[in-house]
Amino acid sequence: MLERTRGKNATEVTFLLPADHPHGQVSVVGDFNDWTPGAHPLAPREDGMRSVSVTIPAETRVRFRYLAEDGLWFDELEADGHDGTNGYLHT
Structure with missing residues (x-):
């Protein structure tokens, strides 16, 4: 899930x-x-x-994914879109 506060x-x-x-530690990784x-x-x-x-700076598109323990990569279903490998957001 994503929450956004625009400034x-x-x-x-x-x-x-x-x-x-x-289960276990998860981090979000991406362009940012x-x-x-x-x-x-x-x-x-x-x-x-x-x-x-x-x-994230305004008017920016960033790619990202989640990384869990044991090298498990997964996507955010609420991303603005997917490029075939990563999710992305527009700010």
């Missing part, structure tokens, strides 16, 4: 997943962090979800 010059995107699926695993790990929340927020 004048940037959009804060919050990436959300259930706390127990997939040079595809660095672990740079943006999702952290537990009190509502039973886990999340991480990333600020």
